[in-house]
Amino acid sequence: MITRIEVLASPEDGRGKTLEKALKAKGKTATVRVVDVYTSEHTKARSAKFKSSLANPVTQKLDSLPNNFDWALEIGYLPGVTDNVGHTAAELLKLAGAENDNDCFSSRLYLIKGDLEQSDIEKLSQNLSNSLIQRATIKSAAEFKADGGMNVIVPKVHLDNKGAVADNIDLNVSDEELETIGSAGIVNKDGSRRGPLGMSLLYMQAVRDYFAREGRPATDIELETIAQTWSEHCKHTIFASPIDNVAEGLYKGYIKRATKEIRKEKGENDICVSVFSDNAGGIIFDENYLITDKVETHNSPSALDPFGGAITGIVGVNRDCIGFGQGAKPIINRYGFCLADPRTSPEYYRDKNCTISVLSPETIMKGVIDGVEAGGNQSGIPTPQGFVTFDDRFVGKPLVFVGTIGLIPRKINGKPGHVKKANPGDKIVVAGGRVGRDGIHGATFSSVALDEGSPATAVQIGDPITQKKMSDAIIKEIRDLGWYSAITDNGAGGMSSSIGEMAEQSGGFHVELDKVPLKYPGMAPWEIWISESQERMTMAVPPENTDKLIELFARRGVEATIVGTYTDDGRAKITYNGETIMDMDMDFLHDGNPETPLTTTFTRGSEAEPDMDEPTDHTETLLDLLGRLNICSKEFISTQYDHNVQGSAVMGPLQGPGRVYAETSITKPVLTSEKGVVLSQGLFPRYSDIDTAAMAAAGLDLAVRNAIAAGVDLNQLALLDNFCWCSSDEPERLGQLKRAVETIYEMAVKYETPFISGKDSMFNDFKGFDADGNAIKISAPPTLLVSSIGVIPDVERSIDLAPKAVGDLVYLLGATKDECGAGEYYDHLGHLGNNVPETDSHQNLRLYKLYGRAARDRLIASAYALNYGGLGVALAKKAIASQMGMDIDLSAIDSELRSDKLLYSESTGRILVTVAPQDKDAFEKNFKTYEHYTMIGHIAYGNKLNIKNILEIDIKILDKAYKQPLKDY
């Protein structure tokens, strides 16, 4: 017996009203009624008690649909897709008397009345749903009536995998077949393949040789485990491999070395505590706490299901924080999106027949924004800092960056909070959500894995509340009871990674895979082992603590289960109902992957500098630039992201009364401490079109300079690197990579800003077809995101970008050079140019140290680190932020540059500040030894930005140009 419950919302419902508005924008007048639908097979679902618990009597009606509609559109989830509303309904069903394990499924029905064709409804359905994870049913009123309503669908997963334990895989086959197993996966009995292992022939040969030494065939679960452990995603083979003459590889040879050298140089003033060894990096916050930081990417999943990809990304990086040391409390989230222009509709397809279209840039943008919103807001973590960068080459593969900052006591139960170790004999306990087929082969999936025939899709959707319950239980209670000896999160590779990594500390593991709680029966052991089902943490728990730990989790509504034991016998062992299905040497598993040396080439890209006249209308140029996507306001994102939960907000994403979208934030994470955490980021993907060294340098410099401008001392600042590269199997791309890595090594050492954590994503290429079915490849521009995190001793020292008072003086700090290459101004005019901004870290360092002293003395009333669009945009943003006039005279600047280049050059290392007249002398004295500080004007009465002899624009007009482009998203 299936019960379907329909809850009709009031005609005033905001969700219906918003759809009506969206239809109206497309020229269609309609009324939309929203119906929340719940479906369950449980007998208790028929009870009035359960039904009434789903409907609000003031605004909703139970099981009484109106009949005055023309179309009915229902959207529900496909089998196996995380259905959070369904989960909550199942909890309510439990309250109504159902036993523990019951299923409820949610769907949403729209009843639409208006002048709409079937094709309009289909279009609406496509906008509201994603066929990878959802089903949509459309009925006309007549069909609805004839059928007696909508179809009753119970999207349960049915797997017929009975009896399968583990298959032996014969590796004594031709190299050709070995290569195919590596690239397309193990062969099923029906001849199909299980999906890519992502292993090269070289790797497959090493595996074959290992099992020859063991004297037995490999099992499927062993192969899958090796593939996960050796994957680029987990081993970072490109950064680890010897490259040209750098035998240690890029990671050890540059990134890690930079940190090592900086820490040594700083000696007693070293701020690092845990670098590159844990799920996140950790630096000193104060005498009691560390702060941790980690930035991840979730690019491929977000291309296919933007919402699912982004929410899984953000709750995933939250777990990196929870899994730092003995467990850090997530205190801040940050985000960054690299996207194609949402106002365009490029036609690209995944298949040659042009039937499977890539998602539109608008769909991707809305989806990734919503995903981070849902994940962050529901987890109660503020999201004050982020950015969005646009380039049409992100069309097939957007870049989705998600980061989480954590807070952890330096001492927990007398032991250092960042230290943990799984000991032999400790029980392996997994807590949180159950395991399904979600995200199998997540690191390597392709469209093959997204066959609509597979019931549980490879795309995952995060469940923030399950995670929040787990996180609270760990961070707010269990951690401080000292009941576990180590903890880590389950991310890529699932248990195979988390248990495998922790077992390196103890020296082995024995997992009893039949003990793992499943979402539905019928999964094969290898699937259970590598499933990336979300919201799980793995712990090493001394046997005497397991009972009380599991009981406390249960009292917090969290399932925790013992799934095995950490050992010291050097073996990675798995049994399933007593039968051994995996038994490998730990050393081989973790270090058996053969080295693959890489070689590189490099050619600078560029065009000649364009030969062009100065604009005749400077006003128009500035307004155009303010409206460019990389410059204009993204306020609509900031207001959707809870940026003041935890009561810790100090400097938010919207600054000044004019609400300028800023990319630097300050947070006061401990209510009783005046210290603040300063965050920022920097990236310039387009600079790679000329030189990846310039791209990397500018990104690092901006991440540092934004933080410095906000008031952090350079010696209290640390960095994170996220490389998002493309085609990383090509020597030229590797050459660009090496150049970028060398550059940031040199700069970090110069600034003495250590890297504490990083991540790379090496193949951001879209391979598909254009509208004519021609094969195409669109590569994302090689992109390095540098994120900065620093500590400010008193938030009263923080500096935002908004000028404060009429009469304040405006100073430009730093040199402006002829550097418009690959910048916003040239791109606006259709040029690339040659003169990409080159970063002079020596000069910058001089400035940042002097600035730091001025900031400590509180001589700076506002500051903005120049970036996209240079000085012209910076002046406009300051005027908009303060809603005050400005009188500027550029002739004060000692420069040969013509005015358009002076205004729009993107030379790095510059800060535009305002200073109170009373601080003028002290300020100028502070910078006495520095050549490049120039007073260029003052904050003025009136409502105009006036740049002498160049332009005069009303602030209202600037404001509109800046806020208009994305206002309606």
Add this chain to the structure above:
Amino acid sequence: MTAKALILAGYGLNCEEETLHGFEHAGLSGQIRHINDLIEAPQELEDVQILAIPGGFSYGDDTGAGNAYAQKLKLALWEPLQKFIERDTLTLGICNGCQILTNLGLNPPAGTPYGDRKIAVTYNETARYQCRWIDLKITSTSPWLSGIERMHIPVAHGEGRFMMDETTLKTLQDQGQIAAQYIKPDGTPANGEFPYNPNGSLNDIAAITDPSGRVLTIMPHPERAMFTSQRDDYMKLKDTARREGKPVPETTDGMALFHNAARYFEVAQKKSA
């Protein structure tokens, strides 16, 4: 004796720590309790004078914000809750807590018994989460709000729109149960205009009390506006203070609520700058 506050937690509530801090700063003592622990020991409610349900995202807002948590409370703790409210106690629901208490019918219009749902807090008119600072006019004699005329504090919610029928609205108006309304910065009514009224709430309602005034259900977040450094205009305020040679005041609008609670129970006030 110091009055004690109990702040609920669990299942996705998330503002318990800063809410507790507000009470403690005002001189009260307090403790955070997971709902399951309170269900096991409901007599704890007899030993406290203040109950606060903080903001958060209980059950992910699924089936309507605050609904599932309210159902759980109703099933397991209805009688102890009723007894608590009948005593001379104070109850506060902020944001998700407001939604929960409203779903429980604990802010009914006068003449309606506790437990009857006449008021809904539902999806914002924009159907979008809004995190922004707003201005409130206080129009209540509730002990929580005594002496407060206006507040500049933030909202952060996706479902903050009060809805009810006309009779209910009239009763709330007549009985002085409308505790706070959204206004424009110049003090005039928001009149439903976004973003001053951030959710399309009927009659610009931001907060409601029960007929006694001791139960306050408020959508905006006073606990995120307790200290000057939390304010959206903090940068300007501290700059002005420095120019005038004055210290920056430590506390701001939202703290008054917590002080009022302390004052109600005659708890000695902590001196603040």
